[in-house]
Amino acid sequence: EAEVAQSPRYKITEKSQAVAFWCDPISGHATLYWYRQILGQGPELLVQFQDESVVDDSQLPKDRFSAERLKGVDSTLKIQPAELGDSAMYLCASSLRWIGAANTEAFFGQGTRLTVV
Amino acid sequence: GQQVMQIPQYQHVQEGEDFTTYCNSSTTLSNIQWYKQRPGGHPVFLIQLVKSGEVKKQKRLTFQFGEAKKNSSLHITATQTTDVGTYFCAGSRTNAGKSTFGDGTTLTVKP
Numbered sequence: 367e368a369e370v371a372q373s374p375r376y377k378i379t380e381k382s383q384a385v386a387f388w389c390d391p392i393s394g395h396a397t398l399y400w401y402r403q404i405l406g407q408g409p410e411l412l413v414q415f416q417d418e419s420v421v422d423d424s425q426l427p428k429d430r431f432s433a434e435r436l437k438g439v440d441s442t443l444k445i446q447p448a449e450l451g452d453s454a455m456y457l458c459a460s461s462l463r464w465i466g467a468a469n470t471e472a473f474f475g476q477g478t479r480l481t482v483v
Numbered sequence: 484g485q486q487v488m489q490i491p492q493y494q495h496v497q498e499g500e501d502f503t504t505y506c507n508s509s510t511t512l513s514n515i516q517w518y519k520q521r522p523g524g525h526p527v528f529l530i531q532l533v534k535s536g537e538v539k540k541q542k543r544l545t546f547q548f549g550e551a552k553k554n555s556s557l558h559i560t561a562t563q564t565t566d567v568g569t570y571f572c573a574g575s576r577t578n579a580g581k582s583t584f585g586d587g588t589t590l591t592v593k594p
Binding site: 406407408411414422457471472473 | 487489516524525526527528531571573581582583584585586587
């Protein structure tokens with residue numbers, strides 16, 4: 367069964383350092399999402415791509431976060447510099463079309479658990 | 484902005500008891516999706532509801548979308564230990580808009 371691949375699974379970094387996460391969506395999925403999930407809360411959308419274009423990054427802290435999906439396939443999310451409050455699970459998801467479109471489901475990866483010390 | 488609230492935050496039941504979680508939106512939704520996240524796992528899609536008053540069933544799970552399309556519920560009949568996890572709803576205001584997740588209801592089942 368096709369899966370969304372994410373790496374690394376776990377990352378510990380010191381504050382002020384740079385950190386990057388990688389996501390490989392299910393083949394053929396045009397839409398890719400990066401979510402941040404704080405323990406005890408629901409996923410919060412950081413950025414949404416349609417192919418290689420950003421369609422929503424309204425909740426992305428652009429002073430320190432960046433995301434790219436250069437060829438419209440895999441994607442990288444970067445944080446520089448990391449802050450203590452960035453500790454969370456970073457989830458990548460993909461779907462054939464955007465979440466909310468009729469008959470569309472999102473498939474989530476296992477996530478990257480980030481701890482900033 | 485759009486807010487999606489879920490209640491209760493936690494629910495502890497004895498195996499065999501029923502369970503219901505409720506999802507309420509501050510705005511009218513185009514559709515709503517439900518996901519389940521097992522402890523230590525990632526969200527897994529369960530279902531999408533689109534029509535006003537829609538009711539869908541998956542074995543012991545019953546999903547409802549309110550007539551006004553501002554609320555939804557998930558009901559589990561005769562819970563089993565395999566039902567443990569956090570259930571999230573995610574609502575979209577438009578077919579082209581992003582979905583906003585609620586904070587989930589965490590279900591624990593005592594054998």
